[in-house]
Amino acid sequence: MQRLRVRYAKRGRLRFTSHRDISRAVERAVRRAGIPVAYSAGFSPHPKISYAGAAPTGVASEAEYLEIGVTTPCDPRQVKTDLDGSLPPGLDVLDVVEAGPGALADRLEVSEWEVRLPGADREHAEEAVQKFLAAGHVEVERLTKKGPRRFDAREAVLRLTVPEGTGRTAAQVPGQSCVILRMVVRHMTPAVRPDDVLTGLRLVADFAPPVPPEVTRLAQGPLDAGTGALADPLDLDRDTTRGGEAGPAGEHVAG
Amino acid sequence: MTAESIFPRLEPLLPKVQKPIQYVGGELNSTVKEWDSADVRWALMYPDAYEVGLPNQGVAILYEILNELPATLAERTYAVWPDLEALMRAEGVPQFTVDAHRPVRAFDVFGVSFSTELGYTNMLTALDLAGIPLVAAERGDDDPIVLAGGHAAFNPEPIADFLDAAVLGDGEQIAIAITEVIREWKDEGRPGGRDELLMRLAESGGVYVPRFYDVDYHPDGRIKRVAPNRPDVPWRVHKHTVMDLDEWPYPKKPLVPLAETVHERFSVEIFRGCTRGCRFCQAGMITRPVRERSITTVGAMVKQGIEESGFNEVGLLSLSSADHSEIGDLAKGLADRYEGTNTSLSLPSTRVDAFNIDLANEFSRNGRRSGLTFAPEGGSERMRKVINKMVTEEDLIRTVTAAYSQGWRQVKLYFMCGLPTETDEDVLGIADLAKKVIKAGREATGSRDIRCTVSIGGFVPKPHTPFQWAGQADHETVDRRLKALRDSLRRDKEYGRAIGYRYHDGKPSIVEGLLSRGDRRVGAVIRAVWEDGGRFDGWSEHFSYERWMAAAERAGVDVDWYTTREREENEVLPWDHLDAGLDREWLWQDWQDAVSGGEVEDCRWTPCYDCGVCPTMGTEIQIGPTGRKLLPLTVV
Numbered sequence: 001m002q003r004l005r006v007r008y009a010k011r012g013r014l015r016f017t018s019h020r021d022i023s024r025a026v027e028r029a030v031r032r033a034g035i036p037v038a039y040s041a042g043f044s045p046h047p048k049i050s051y052a053g054a055a056p057t058g059v060a061s062e063a064e065y066l067e068i069g070v071t072t073p074c075d076p077r078q079v080k081t082d083l084d085g086s087l088p089p090g091l092d093v094l095d096v097v098e099a100g101p102g103a104l105a106d107r108l109e110v111s112e113w114e115v116r117l118p119g120a121d122r123e124h125a126e127e128a129v130q131k132f133l134a135a136g137h138v139e140v141e142r143l144t145k146k147g148p149r150r151f152d153a154r155e156a157v158l159r160l161t162v163p164e165g166t167g168r169t170a171a172q173v174p175g176q177s178c179v180i181l182r183m184v185v186r187h188m189t190p191a192v193r194p195d196d197v198l199t200g201l202r203l204v205a206d207f208a209p210p211v212p213p214e215v216t217r218l219a220q221g222p223l224d225a226g227t228g229a230l231a232d233p234l235d236l237d238r239d240t241t242r243g244g245e246a247g248p249a250g251e252h253v254a255g
Numbered sequence: 256m257t258a259e260s261i262f263p264r265l266e267p268l269l270p271k272v273q274k275p276i277q278y279v280g281g282e283l284n285s286t287v288k289e290w291d292s293a294d295v296r297w298a299l300m301y302p303d304a305y306e307v308g309l310p311n312q313g314v315a316i317l318y319e320i321l322n323e324l325p326a327t328l329a330e331r332t333y334a335v336w337p338d339l340e341a342l343m344r345a346e347g348v349p350q351f352t353v354d355a356h357r358p359v360r361a362f363d364v365f366g367v368s369f370s371t372e373l374g375y376t377n378m379l380t381a382l383d384l385a386g387i388p389l390v391a392a393e394r395g396d397d398d399p400i401v402l403a404g405g406h407a408a409f410n411p412e413p414i415a416d417f418l419d420a421a422v423l424g425d426g427e428q429i430a431i432a433i434t435e436v437i438r439e440w441k442d443e444g445r446p447g448g449r450d451e452l453l454m455r456l457a458e459s460g461g462v463y464v465p466r467f468y469d470v471d472y473h474p475d476g477r478i479k480r481v482a483p484n485r486p487d488v489p490w491r492v493h494k495h496t497v498m499d500l501d502e503w504p505y506p507k508k509p510l511v512p513l514a515e516t517v518h519e520r521f522s523v524e525i526f527r528g529c530t531r532g533c534r535f536c537q538a539g540m541i542t543r544p545v546r547e548r549s550i551t552t553v554g555a556m557v558k559q560g561i562e563e564s565g566f567n568e569v570g571l572l573s574l575s576s577a578d579h580s581e582i583g584d585l586a587k588g589l590a591d592r593y594e595g596t597n598t599s600l601s602l603p604s605t606r607v608d609a610f611n612i613d614l615a616n617e618f619s620r621n622g623r624r625s626g627l628t629f630a631p632e633g634g635s636e637r638m639r640k641v642i643n644k645m646v647t648e649e650d651l652i653r654t655v656t657a658a659y660s661q662g663w664r665q666v667k668l669y670f671m672c673g674l675p676t677e678t679d680e681d682v683l684g685i686a687d688l689a690k691k692v693i694k695a696g697r698e699a700t701g702s703r704d705i706r707c708t709v710s711i712g713g714f715v716p717k718p719h720t721p722f723q724w725a726g727q728a729d730h731e732t733v734d735r736r737l738k739a740l741r742d743s744l745r746r747d748k749e750y751g752r753a754i755g756y757r758y759h760d761g762k763p764s765i766v767e768g769l770l771s772r773g774d775r776r777v778g779a780v781i782r783a784v785w786e787d788g789g790r791f792d793g794w795s796e797h798f799s800y801e802r803w804m805a806a807a808e809r810a811g812v813d814v815d816w817y818t819t820r821e822r823e824e825n826e827v828l829p830w831d832h833l834d835a836g837l838d839r840e841w842l843w844q845d846w847q848d849a850v851s852g853g854e855v856e857d858c859r860w861t862p863c864y865d866c867g868v869c870p871t872m873g874t875e876i877q878i879g880p881t882g883r884k885l886l887p888l889t890v891v
Contacts, residue, residue, distance in 0.1 A: 013266070014513070016275040021513045028283075028511060028565030045597055058270045086565070088283055088513065212270040 003099035014090030015060035029086035038069040061217035100240035107233040115181040117209040128205035138200040156192035258361040277305035280353035283511035293328035298362040302374030310518040330354035334377040350385035359385040365399040369407035372770035373793035410830040413773035415465035424494030463492040478827040500548040520568035521560040529574035537717035580879035586617040588885025626665035634685035659696035673728030682736040686743040708755035713764030721845035726821035733761030762800040768818040774829035779810040838867025
């Protein structure tokens with residue numbers, strides 16, 4: 001069975017979709033697009049579509065991944081066009097490759113996040129980041145379905161910066177400043193999410209943004225041990241599968 | 256008022272609420288038009304949460320039809336949950352449409368579709384958030400016309416103070432007609448303001464404008480008279496009936512939500528109306544006569560709907576779907592067409608009839624085999640005669656035996672409690688019936704691995720039915736019988752564990768009864784409940800019986816008088832001036848027949864029994880067979 005690996009984005013107001021919302025939308029889009037998706041056997045057949053580490057509800061992403069099993073071999077470029085055309089605008093297909101050996105999930109070692117904080121104070125943010133990075137351990141609490149859970153938010157954070165410049169955000173009031181945080185966070189258990197890092201910033205320096213942050217996942221992938229850069233997790237599939245012409249050059253996102 | 260999108264103000268609130276996706280719109284097949292491209296604009300509301308409202312067929316059909324009209328636009332709005340309501344109030348964000356996030360108050364018409372009376376408080380929340388005065392008489396020329404439709408609009412009296420207008424019956428043609436009246440009035444420069452527009456609508460006889468009718472009462476509280484208070488307003492307002500459903504094949508492009516909703520499927524109405532004559536069933540009485548959609552139109556609608564939506568389930572809707580004259584060919588044709596595509600078909604509302612097992616087998620060929628549901632409604636033969644549900648115990652046992660022996664493992668049985676003339680024994684009869692069902696199933700299959708679930712709800716007498724005069728059972732009686740039934744099922748060592756039991760307590764039915772058969776004086780109760788925080792009354796976690804009773808007491812409304820009191824033949828009922836086509840004398844005679852055990856056949860197959868609808872409304876029964884078959888299609 002051919003398996004196709006899909007990188008897609010969740011943008012704008014569609015960042016409010018939950019993982020379940022996306023899986024329903026993808027199943028329907030696959031049907032509309034006429035992609036010959038394989039179904040599981042049994043009493044209640046399900047399409048063979050699997051998802052790797054979905055971004056939380058309310059968080060936008062430029063780098064979500066899923067895998068589709070198909071019954072007849074498909075041209076990944078055609079699937080990219082057809083699937084993108086069938087998904088609602090805001091769920092956008094960015095890349096499709098035929099899967100090579102190895103599990104995709106194993107390659108998604110780290111995520112790079114951008115956190116926009118409209119109305120936040122830049123100097124305060126920089127001070128909080130310094131204190132956070134200087135700390136060896138920042139224990140935070142998050143309310144999970146199983147109740148409150150305490151864990152360290154510091155260890156997973158490989159990089160955390162306050163880059164220059166401010167961008168426009170959806171909620172931004174004209175004339176209001178916007179602080180941007182960039183972070184590279186290792187995938188661990190329990191998962192450390194950008195809001196956990198923000199909780200950490202509040203704990204170490206009493207830094208609290210005035211309105212809800214706008215979070216975007218920019219990239220996911222393996223970490224190059226040598227350069228420290230984040231690599232495109234689909235490059236390995238492009239290298240190993242037949243007809244695997246070099247796709248869009250692997251986006252190496254520097255931290 | 257400005258119609259600019261409020262989304263920039265809404266967006267910062269969304270990370271703080273549950274299921275924010277329900278408020279962002281962007282559904283596949285939704286329509287956003289330029290505001291200035293239209294001169295008549297409708298905001299359509301289903302007054303419940305998005306997850307319940309989005310799949311509603313009535314709103315979906317009107318949304319599509321209105322958006323197809325030139326220079327007309329329609330957008331949708333739903334009830335917001337209390338978490339977002341609080342934030343909207345704090346930030347001054349008005350009730351908005353999900354399509355273009357425009358404020359509801361900017362539209363010409365605010366149309367609310369009521370399938371149930373329990374949405375009334377949610378309408379008040381929406382009006383208030385929209386900045387539209389709750390009381391119709393206080394609205395100005397800049398406010399939309401607040402218009403009610405749906406089955407509950409056949410007695411809109413309890414919400415008469417909050418409505419500018421109401422429409423009875425099928426909405427397709429009257430929505431277009433209303434649009435044209437508004438367009439003409441606006442083109443002429445809005446002569447006479449809001450009052451004249453309402454007069455133009457009322458004069459047509461097809462739109463009920465409550466303020467143009469005065470209600471007088473007897474000293475004992477009964478209604479003395481309902482009469483127009485101006486010339487040219489008709490004494491009675493008539494319901495609308497769309498003839499030839501093949502001419503109205505909507506929805507064509509089903510809305511596909513991102514959020515999870517209660518029905519995740521493409522639904523097609525295969526016919527409207529039902530003449531089975533079940534006396535408790537308001538839908539069956541007010542949607543007469545039966546009008547079938549032809550097998551070929553249904554086939555074409557299913558094809559287009561599946562292609563446009565990507566849904567993997569098709570629902571063939573009606574009040575009794577197995578009664579379509581070509582249901583067998585339709586089931587087989589669709590099952591053949593979608594063989595191997597994991598597209599399942601479902602047939603809600605089936606009667607107790609062995610033929611339906613064959614249908615169910617066809618329907619489950621390509622997808623999940625879910626449970627089978629039948630609705631005997633009454634537990635004893637006597638009870639079923641009273642409600643004119645002509646199903647014998649023998650029919651039921653034969654049907655479930657066929658189901659079990661063909662591999663179905665689970666059968667659901669629906670009943671009602673609190674029916675007119677009901678005794679404790681009638682309800683306990685449900686336990687006997689369920690035990691016989693399991694016994695027959697075990698004998699037929701040689702297996703103990705079969706189940707049946709008894710689901711039972713409280714009966715509420717509804718306007719425009721033979722039971723409109725009946726006294727509703729009080730909730731203590733209903734609860735006592737439900738508990739006795741539960742005990743009887745649980746006690747049984749041989750069968751008890753194979754029988755599931757689901758029931759609702761009797762209190763919500765009393766509130767539903769108050770709202771169903773209430774008059775204008777009940778409006779004060781609705782408003783008081785809403786002011787006291789009443790929201791989402793159809794949801795048990797939000798509903799508060801105590802809040803309703805306290806509000807009724809403050810408003811001086813005697814709930815028993817409206818619910819458990821039996822009415823006399825000559826009492827003027829609050830909805831007598833609203834014409835569903837049913838002959839009042841026939842309804843009364845049918846009520847008398849009910850008490851004495853007389854049955855009525857279905858007029859599709861037996862001579863007309865003069866219910867009055869066809870001659871009054873100028874309609875006729877439209878049924879097949881057409882003799883045509885579904886052609887196989889090439890399926891991707």
